Every structure is written in C-alpha cells, then in structure tokens.
Amino acid sequence: MDSVFLTLLSDAGIASAVVVGLMIAGVLIPKWVHDQAKDDIAKRDATIANLQDALDLERQRSNDANQAGLVTNQLIGGLLRLAEHGNDDKAPPVPRAALDLTGKDIGL
Secondary structure (H helix, E strand, C coil), X not given: CHHHHHHHHHHHHHHHHHHHHHHHHCCCCCHXXXXXXXXXXXXXXXXXXXXXXXXXXXXXHHXXXXXXXXXXXXXXXXXXXXXXXXXXXXXXXXXXXXXXXXXXXXXX
C-alpha cells in the first residue's frame, strides 16, 4: 500500500512540474493571452499614474483656494478696522501694516 501511495505522489509531482513547464513555455497558456495581460497591466499602471497626477493637482488647487480665502479674510478684516476707526476722530490710527499685503500673501 505504501509503494502505491509513493508512486502516486511522485507521479503527481512530475505531472505538476510538466504542467508548470508547459505554462511557462506558453503551450498551455497562449502567448497572445500573456501579451494581452501584460498590455492590460501597462494600461492600468498608466491610468493610476494619470489619476495620481490629477489628485496632486487637485490638492494644489485646494491649497491655493485656502490661501486665497485667508488673504480675503485679512483684507475684509483690514477694511472693517478702517471703517470702524475712520469715522471717529478719537480712535487710534490704523497701522499702515494692517493693509499692506504683498504678492507673496496672495500667492503671486
């Protein structure tokens, strides 16, 4: 009984090696299927790269919009302070730096 089991086991191992060898050689899996799979993987990688670039651009746009919002808030705050103190002669003068913005502040 043991010799039969060992024979079956060795035959199964040899058969598995033959099947894997035929797959590698392109006999069991046609070459065109393998080439098509490689092309599909290349297209998928290109699509992933394009989507990553689009995501990076979207993040940059979001950061730019956030910076523009902060500058707008500074401008509105400066204008409000100017309006509050502009009509009152006893109010302290608004410092000139409160309204000084440079191109760097607005992302230029």
